[in-house]
Amino acid sequence: MYKSFSMELAGRTLTVDVGRVGAQANGCAFMHYGETTVLSTATASEKPRDGIDFFPLSVEYEEKYYAVGKIPGGFNKREGKASENAVLTSRVIDRPMRPLFPKDYRNDVTLNNMVMSVDPQCRPELTAMLGSAIAASISDIPFDGPCAMTQMGMVDGELIVNPSQEQWDNGDLQLTVASTSQKVIMIEAGANEVKEDVMIDAIYKCHDINLTIIDFINQIVAETGKPKHSYESCAVPEALFEEMKKIVTPQEMEEAVFTDVKQVREENIRQIQARLEEAFAENEEWLPLIGEALYQYQKKTVRKMILKDHKRPDGRAITQIRPLAAEIDIIPRVHGSAMFTRGQTQICTVTTLAPLSEMQKIDGLDENIVGKRYMHHYNFPSYSVGETKVSRGPGRREIGHGALAEKALVPVLPSEEEFPYAIRTVSETFESNGSTSQASVCASTMSLMAAGVPIKKPVAGISCGLVTGETDDDYIVLTDIQGLEDFFGDMDFKVAGTHDGITAIQMDIKIHGLTRPIVEEAIARTKEAREYILTEIMEPCIAKPRESVGKYAPKIIQLMIDPQKIGDVVGQRGKTINTIIERTGVKIDITDDGAVSICGTDQEMMDKAAEMVRIIVTDFEPGQILTGEVVSIKEFGAFVEFAPGKEGMVHISKISKGRINRVEDVLTLGDKVKVVCLGKDKMGRMSFSMKDVKEPKKSNTPQ
Numbered sequence: 001m002y003k004s005f006s007m008e009l010a011g012r013t014l015t016v017d018v019g020r021v022g023a024q025a026n027g028c029a030f031m032h033y034g035e036t037t038v039l040s041t042a043t044a045s046e047k048p049r050d051g052i053d054f055f056p057l058s059v060e061y062e063e064k065y066y067a068v069g070k071i072p073g074g075f076n077k078r079e080g081k082a083s084e085n086a087v088l089t090s091r092v093i094d095r096p097m098r099p100l101f102p103k104d105y106r107n108d109v110t111l112n113n114m115v116m117s118v119d120p121q122c123r124p125e126l127t128a129m130l131g132s133a134i135a136a137s138i139s140d141i142p143f144d145g146p147c148a149m150t151q152m153g154m155v156d157g158e159l160i161v162n163p164s165q166e167q168w169d170n171g172d173l174q175l176t177v178a179s180t181s182q183k184v185i186m187i188e189a190g191a192n193e194v195k196e197d198v199m200i201d202a203i204y205k206c207h208d209i210n211l212t213i214i215d216f217i218n219q220i221v222a223e224t225g226k227p228k229h230s231y232e233s234c235a236v237p238e239a240l241f242e243e244m245k246k247i248v249t250p251q252e253m254e255e256a257v258f259t260d261v262k263q264v265r266e267e268n269i270r271q272i273q274a275r276l277e278e279a280f281a282e283n284e285e286w287l288p289l290i291g292e293a294l295y296q297y298q299k300k301t302v303r304k305m306i307l308k309d310h311k312r313p314d315g316r317a318i319t320q321i322r323p324l325a326a327e328i329d330i331i332p333r334v335h336g337s338a339m340f341t342r343g344q345t346q347i348c349t350v351t352t353l354a355p356l357s358e359m360q361k362i363d364g365l366d367e368n369i370v371g372k373r374y375m376h377h378y379n380f381p382s383y384s385v386g387e388t389k390v391s392r393g394p395g396r397r398e399i400g401h402g403a404l405a406e407k408a409l410v411p412v413l414p415s416e417e418e419f420p421y422a423i424r425t426v427s428e429t430f431e432s433n434g435s436t437s438q439a440s441v442c443a444s445t446m447s448l449m450a451a452g453v454p455i456k457k458p459v460a461g462i463s464c465g466l467v468t469g470e471t472d473d474d475y476i477v478l479t480d481i482q483g484l485e486d487f488f489g490d491m492d493f494k495v496a497g498t499h500d501g502i503t504a505i506q507m508d509i510k511i512h513g514l515t516r517p518i519v520e521e522a523i524a525r526t527k528e529a530r531e532y533i534l535t536e537i538m539e540p541c542i543a544k545p546r547e548s549v550g551k552y553a554p555k556i557i558q559l560m561i562d563p564q565k566i567g568d569v570v571g572q573r574g575k576t577i578n579t580i581i582e583r584t585g586v587k588i589d590i591t592d593d594g595a596v597s598i599c600g601t602d603q604e605m606m607d608k609a610a611e612m613v614r615i616i617v618t619d620f621e622p623g624q625i626l627t628g629e630v631v632s633i634k635e636f637g638a639f640v641e642f643a644p645g646k647e648g649m650v651h652i653s654k655i656s657k658g659r660i661n662r663v664e665d666v667l668t669l670g671d672k673v674k675v676v677c678l679g680k681d682k683m684g685r686m687s688f689s690m691k692d693v694k695e696p697k698k699s700n701t702p703q
Contacts, residue, residue, distance in 0.1 A: 003224055007216045009033070010162035010209075012122055014216075016134055018224045027139025027226070031131040034122035037067075039114045040131025042139045048106030048232055053292045055105050059094040061086045061128055062114045063365050073363060083364050084399060089113075089125045091400045092149075093132050095508050096178035096186035100136075100144045104235040109141060118365050121164045126151050129178070134217055140226040144512065147185060148213035149178045150206040154194070159202055161209060165366060174407075175199075175505075177206035181214050183513020187493075190407035193457075193501030196523050204516065236293045240286050244297060247279050248272050253301045260314030262344050262433050262483065263386065269298065299488040306467045306485070307476055313484050314343075321462070321480040321529055326442070326541035328450040335553040336451025338542075340443035343482060344433035349443035351451040352424045353553045355599040357589040359422040374413055375424045376406035378440055384429040401437040402427070405461075408441045408496035408504035409448070412456045419454055420556050420597055434482040435463040437506075441496045442538060449542045452549035458538055459503055461496030462529040464522045465489040468511060477521045479529050491518075495526035499534060554587075554599045557610045563594040565617040568645070576616065576645035583644070584609040615643040620677045620686065625693060630671045633663050640675055640688055648686030650675060657691045 002019040015032040022028030027042040049056055063086050065072045065079060072079055082090070093111065101109065113128035129149040137146040153163030154173035168174055173194055178186035184207050191199065256268035273294055280286050286293075305311045310318060322343030331337035336351035360372040378401040382389035394402070405427065413423070425447055427440035438461030445458045465481030468474065468490050478485055486492050490511045496504040507514075507522075514522075549555065561569065569590060570577050577588055586600035586609045596613055600606045615626070628642035637651040650673075655666050667673070675688035 001224075005216070005220050005223075007213075009213070012162075014130070016131075016220060018138060018220065025135070025139075026141050027135040027137070029131045029134040029138070031127050031134075033119070033127040033130075035117060035119035036122040036124050036127050037115075037117040038124055038127045038131050039112075039116060040128060040135045041110075041112045042132070042135040042141055043110050043112075044139075044141045045108040048234065049108055052106060053234075053295075055098065055101055055103065056108045057094065057098055057101065058108070058110045059090040059097075059132070060110065060112045061089040061093065061125075062112070064115055065365070067115050067118045067124070068365050084403065085125075085364055085366070087396050087399045088403050089128065091396060092125070092176055092186070092188055093129050095188075096147055096149070097132065097136065097143075097145075099185065099510050099512065100147060100180070102142050102144075102231070102233075104233045105142055105231055106234045107141075107231060111136065115365060120166065123151065123162070123165055123168060124365065126162060126176075129176075130213065134220060137217055137221050138225045140229045142228050142231060145180070146214050146217040146221065147178055147180050148210040148217065149176060149186075150209045150213070151176050152202045152206050154191075154202070159205060161205070169366075173202065175202050175206065177203050177210065179207045179210035179214070180513050181211065183515060184519060185509060185513045187505050187507035187519075189502070189505035190410070191497075191502050191504065192411045193498055193503060195501050196527055199502050199505070200516075200520055200523060203519065236289055236296055237286075240289060240293050241297065243280075243286075244276060244293060247276060248297070250301060253297060254305060257298060257302055257313050257484065258305070258311070258315070260316075260343070265313070265484070266386075269294070302484060302488045303467050306478070306489075307469055307474070310476070312478065314482060316480075318476060319479045319525065319528075321532065322482065324533065324537045326446060326537050328446055328542050333552050335550055336447045336449075336453070338443050338446035338450055339430075340439050340446065340538075342435070342439055342480065344431055345436055345439050345482075346429075346431040347427050347436060347439040347443040348430055349425050349427045349440060349447040351444075351447045351453065352426075353421045353451060353453070353549060354424070355554065355556065355587055355589055355597055356416060356420055356422050357587075357597070373416065373422050374406065374410060375422075376402050376409065376427070376440075376444060377424070378402035378405060378427045378429075378437065380429045380432065380436065384432040384436075401440065404437050404494065404504055404506050405440045405444055405496075408459055408461060409444055409455075411503045412459055412498065414454045414456070420558055421453075421554075423448070423453060432483070434484075434486050435461075435480070435492075435494065437461070438463050438494050438496060441504075442533060446538060446542050449545040451553065452546040454545045457498040457500065458534055459496055459498055460530045460533040460538060461494060461504070462526050462533065464491070464493045464495075464525050464529075466491035466493070466509075466514075466518060466522070472515050473517075475518060477518065477525055479525050491522070493522040493526070495523060495530070497527075497530055499531065552601070554601055555603060555606060557598040557606050559596040559598070559610060559613060561590075561594045561596055561613070561617045563592065566590055566592075566594060568616050569596070569613055571645045579644035580609050580612050584612075588613075612643045616646050622677055622679045624677045625674060626677065626688075627672060627674050628688075630667050630669055630673060633667060633669060635663070638663050638667050640673060642675075646686075648675070648677070648688045649681070650688045650690055654678075654689035654691055 006015045012034045017030035025041040031038040111132045115124040136143045152175040153160040153171040155171045172192035174190040176188040325341040328338045339348045425444045441461035465478040494506045584605040589597045626642045628640035631641045632639040678687040681687045
């Protein structure tokens with residue numbers, strides 16, 4: 001049965017149609033927010049997938065070009081692989097919803113969101129987030145929702161709920177908060193050095209709005225929701241745990257995991273697993289469950305050590321950061337490089353500078369973004385965790401970590417006018433044991449400064465973890481979590497920023513939400529750790545950006561010319577500009593407003609190219625002296641080229657003070673000559689004289 005539900009949300013109408021389309025999906029919500037339309041569906045397989053020990057959830061966000069009245073580029077004229085924005089949106093939907101499905105559920109679940117029309121006042125990403133939550137809630141798929149999401153922007157210091165695309169792109173805050181009816185379950189933010197107290201207020205304003213949306217979703221579920229289906233549980237039998245404890249005592253397990261060396265811990269666990277597999281070799285029912293059971297045993301041990309005994313696996317205090325180190329210039333010949341090490345996490349970032357024409361071209365649904373001048377890419381090879389795996393290119397995790405570091409650094413980058421370069425930083429993970437994304441923020445900051453990029457302030461990042469007990473006030477927040485504490489803990493709360501404020505947040509949890517005291521403590525802890533990293537580690541390594549780019553980096557000269565003269569510089573079919581490039585070896589880019597960028601590594605050739613451009617666009621007045629090359633000889637005179645595509649004629653009578661019979665008696669092709677401008681002749685050509693050039697008088701004054 002088709003039903004439609006509506007509510008007012010941030011001054012615009014949100015409408016959800018249920019039963020109108022997609023009837024064969026487990027759950028389908030046809031979403032309309034303003035004139036933005038997204039079809040959100042939730043589907044599940046009938047049976048669990050065999051041989052897996054995780055919940056197989058897939059989240060898709062499909063950008064259809066017809067949604068903005070465009071035909072895709074390329075030969076096939078079809079939408080291709082998911083854009084970076086689509087990948088990041090899928091991750092933002094996945095992260096809060098995944099913990100709300102049963103942990104022992106092994107049926108494949110897909111949440112699909114198809115963007116069908118875009119109203120710039122109502123962002124399709126937000127519409128899809130709400131659509132997925134509604135589709136899962138009304139479906140028969142086991143889901144402990146509903147949940148809701150709100151986005152918050154900031155323009156001129158004022159918070160804006162669910163901002164338009166323009167306000168989102170150009171404001172000082174890009175905050176997304178997901179909540180259940182009790183707690184906050186996900187935070188994602190990019191910010192222009194927003195203060196901690198302002199960020200916390202914005203987070204909980206989002207939470208309050210989420211509660212009103214959840215009331216709306218509950219109404220939809222009450223009228224259209226399906227009963228949740230039963231499923232085959234894949235939980236480890238409690239009897240297996242009891243038998244395991246007889247073979248490996250809790251004390252032995254604690255000793256196995258209590259070390260600050262990841263490889264030692266992993267070897268200890270391998271030996272324990274071998275003992276357990278040998279002990280249960282005859283039990284065909286339990287033997288396949290040993291891996292998952294051992295994971296759960298480790299998890300319970302680590303959580304008990306932290307929560308009850310206040311002991312961390314590597315022996316650190318609850319607020320203690322692992323040993324830190326910072327270096328710059330570790331890679332020769334690149335434009336900038338730096339390495340940041342935190343315990344067994346090590347990141348090397350390399351910076352590359354290029355002309356603005358090298359910025360990344362963006363083709364997507366957002367008409368406001370046509371290019372990215374700063375690109376941060378993050379790589380996570382298998383050797384960084386001691387594994388062997390063929391590289392298949394960046395996955396969603398790598399794209400997400402790169403985007404997070406990029407978001408953290410964008411607020412401190414110089415403007416194009418201050419620094420006319422496209423900038424790419426690549427973070428290579430040399431070693432990983434937790435929070436590589438925040439180490440990449442630190443390494444990238446130092447790499448940018450080493451490359452001579454005049455960033456406004458250094459940025460550092462750190463991650464906090466969490467272990468919770470049975471009640472809301474039984475918890476411990478951990479500063480600088482390593483891999484084991486991330487795997488077995490309840491939260492990964494990453495915060496990056498400067499001394500003066502936050503530039504990025506990403507919070508993931510595995511439980512059903514965080515209380516406000518936990519959020520406030522995590523933000524306070526990350527600020528304290530961030531200040532320490534900046535002051536004690538990064539700034540002693542490199543305190544400020546270098547005064548100039550390195551010798552291997554391209555140099556850029558910028559000129560402004562009359563836009564009407566652009567055609568003169570380009571020449572017919574690009575002949576003039578290509579001649580300048582061939583003669584000087586530089587790269588030249590010209591924008592429609594007349595901004596000319598000349599890029600190269602040889603300063604002399606760059607200056608020569610700049611002078612050629614200046615000559616081409618200059619309207620010469622009589623009396624100006626130029627140097628040119630004889631490019632053509634006629635009976636009546638010679639043509640002198642003083643810039644590519646720019647010529648003037650010297651009449652035979654103006655070549656020499658004495659009478660000459662033939663031009664060839666004085667001039668030869670290729671001769672470099674000085675001429676004085678006489679103005680234009682009857683045919684509109686520049687007219688020159690050689691004989692009337694007056695050299696400046698030499699001074700007899702001793703130098």
